[in-house]
Amino acid sequence: MRLRVGVILLTIFVLSLIPEAAYSQDEEWSIFSSRFCTVFYKKEVDLDRLNRRINLRFSDFYNPRGYTKKVDFSTEDLLSGKLDAIFSRVQDILDMYPSRAHVTVNVYKNRKGLDTAYEGIFHEPNTAKSFYIYKTNTIYTTERVISEAILAHEMAHCIIDHYFVILPPRKIQEMLAVYADVHLKD
Numbered sequence: 001m002r003l004r005v006g007v008i009l010l011t012i013f014v015l016s017l018i019p020e021a022a023y024s025q026d027e028e029w030s031i032f033s034s035r036f037c038t039v040f041y042k043k044e045v046d047l048d049r050l051n052r053r054i055n056l057r058f059s060d061f062y063n064p065r066g067y068t069k070k071v072d073f074s075t076e077d078l079l080s081g082k083l084d085a086i087f088s089r090v091q092d093i094l095d096m097y098p099s100r101a102h103v104t105v106n107v108y109k110n111r112k113g114l115d116t117a118y119e120g121i122f123h124e125p126n127t128a129k130s131f132y133i134y135k136t137n138t139i140y141t142t143e144r145v146i147s148e149a150i151l152a153h154e155m156a157h158c159i160i161d162h163y164f165v166i167l168p169p170r171k172i173q174e175m176l177a178v179y180a181d182v183h184l185k186d
């Protein structure tokens with residue numbers, strides 16, 4: 001009997017670990033994971049365009065492995081490397097290293113998908129071109145607007161939310177997130 005209760009409790013515990021976002025994912029989504037990110041992208045999203053829009057050529061913190069070797073990396077591999085590079089750069093900028101920090105990134109083709117997701121969660125119209133939601137630990141963005149600066153900004157929100165035991169006021173969180181994307185290219 002006690003064992004059965006244990007199994008039930010364990011099941012509840014394991015289920016509670018599955019990100020909420022996962023429930024709403026269906027076959028329209030593709031997925032890949034890196035050290036810091038799990039990316040869900042809609043089937044119609046052009047990954048090569050996504051990769052071109054995230055431009056880290058200015059940086060010395062992103063050194064793609066094997067650039068000089070003749071190794072064929074998939075676009076997902078390249079994106080994983082870039083996302084992790086931005087995430088750890090933002091941790092450095094903020095000097096915040098929350099343990100087990102990991103974020104989900106949902107990439108929609110365009111604004112319509114993004115707006116539908118926002119309205120599904122908040123039941124009010126969306127005004128942002130990208131956003132991060134603490135409750136789902138997810139960045140919501142689109143193929144059209146994604147960039148290294150937007151990712152740095154939204155990743156900063158995730159890092160801030162995981163770093164503080166008591167969250168600072170929203171205005172302070174926003175200042176810190178802006179600080180991260182402004183200083184990405186320092």
Ligand SMILES: [Zn+2]
Pocket residue numbers: 153157174177178
């Ligand atoms: Zn913000």
